[in-house]
Amino acid sequence: MVRFYLARALLGLLTLALLLCGCRRDEATGTSPVVLERRDPPATPELAPAGTARGEDGCLLPAPHAPKAPPPPFHLSGRLGLWVAEIDPVTLRPLRAVGTNPDSVFPLASTYKQAVLWALLREYDAGRISPTRRFNVTRQNQSLGSYPFDGTNVHDLSLRMIRNSDNTATDILHRTVGLDKVQAVADGLGLCHTRLILPTRDWWVAQAGLSATFNGTARWAGASGETRRRLAGLIDQDAQAYRADYVQRKLDEYFDHRYAPDDDLRVHNLSTPYELGTLVAHEFLRSGLSPRALKWQQEVMASGYGRSALKAEKAGRVAAFGGKGGNGWRILTYSGYLRTRDGHHLVYAFMQHGADQTYTLPNTRRAFAWINAGIDAVLGPGTARAPASTGHHP
Structure with missing residues (x-):
């Protein structure tokens, strides 16, 4: 038997591996995105960061109601989670989104x-x-x-x-x-x-x-x-x-x-698709970093895996990208941020746990087929340009 971690060490010298390396059930059944409720920015963002609707305990509330993500175009085994959202770059709240098990907890691996x-x-x-x-x-x-x-x-x-x-x-x-x-x-x-x-x-x-x-x-x-x-x-x-x-x-x-x-x-370190998507949105749009630190962040995160796997990149639509993936024994995860040339800001978080495959990197094409389907559902044909932003852009 080829052991997973020995395979990872060896394949880490090759292409894709180099680039990588409790839960509320989703009740929405449609696959077309809806416009989520817009809210005013918090009056005191230093106490209530933009885009984080919190409960009395200070915890992020569950994912806002959004249609269920379209089914994976190709079979993916195990327990699956996905959150794809267009983010308002000023408030950092989701404008349009689709999800599958967005509030379920998954192991993150290297993500x-x-x-x-x-x-x-x-x-x-x-x-x-x-x-x-x-x-x-x-x-x-x-x-x-x-x-x-x-x-x-x-x-x-x-x-x-x-x-x-x-x-x-x-x-x-x-x-x-x-x-x-x-x-x-x-x-x-x-x-x-x-x-x-x-x-x-x-x-x-x-x-x-x-x-x-x-x-x-x-x-x-x-x-x-x-x-x-x-x-x-x-x-x-x-x-x-x-x-x-x-x-x-x-x-x-x-x-x-x-x-x-x-x-x-x-x-493992853990998250949910929605919480990880929230982290990614803040990481890229409201990081609080200085210009010199932002430059470092943007250059390094742009080297993470995912841009070449996006349909939007193949269509020449991606103006900026940052991503990270991870894999483990029966685990595969991907997350990313992209800004399109016509002004849309999107985040995605894909999670697979308990896959039939012990070594999961070969599932990457299937994972991104689903991520791309989610992006297509969120953007849709002819989606209007997002509002002008005053936030930082990678």
Whole structure:
């Protein structure tokens, strides 16, 4: 049997792999988009960020009512989620959208890495990190798969993290920024079903049964706030005690003999299609970054996978793009932002969990066929130009 993570390390040198690397049931049944309710921008955006309609608990409310996404044009197995929306660039609220299971929780795999970049750039703006700072690969920070040369600087690590989906580069940056600073990307938007706190090797160590902290508590899956921060720090300490090749071997044994899909939801970073789409909208249209940090973000995120797979790109309609994908054992995820040449701002989030295929990258064409169908349904033929924006454009 070809083991998934060994295949990922090898195929990571090839084309597509280089580019990657609780829940309310949707009741809408139509496939044509409707215009969602427009609301005035919040009076105090610093307290209620644009586009985040929150409940009394501070959490983002469920996805606004939208038609069900058209069915996937080609068969996709497992549990599926999709959110495709046109975003008002001023209020960041969805104008038109389609979705399938938009409020269901899925494992993110490497798609979470865009949040590490956003948190990193916040630290850069705050003067706490330099793009020229250099790192070596050590036993403590090496993750699974290929990894950067010793002495790689922060800027190049960020590019490897998004363009190559390099796990070691990600973990170095995630720990440098701080586990809680990456989680704060979600918490600040009220994304209460989104967990971004664990570096890559941490969730694999936990899934392989090697973390005494994870094994010894029943509180992790539902933890938040200080409890989650404390447990994440202890899991991270556990993860750094093992050599990467040992983790790989134990993980292979787990997937060969003990794999259970529910374990993915316990160990991985998580989100819902709607919450991830909300994060992407803010990431690209209301990031709060300085012009120099925005330039860094735009250049790096443009290197992520997805633009070439969009029908709009083949038609010459895409003026700007940023995307990230991820794959794991029976897991595939994609998210992205695009601005069309006629002024529409769109976000998409695709999630697959429990696929029949253990290695899911070959499902990419089918995934993007569905994403493209969602974009077609949202834009429709002859959609009018979106309102003029005062926000930042990549």
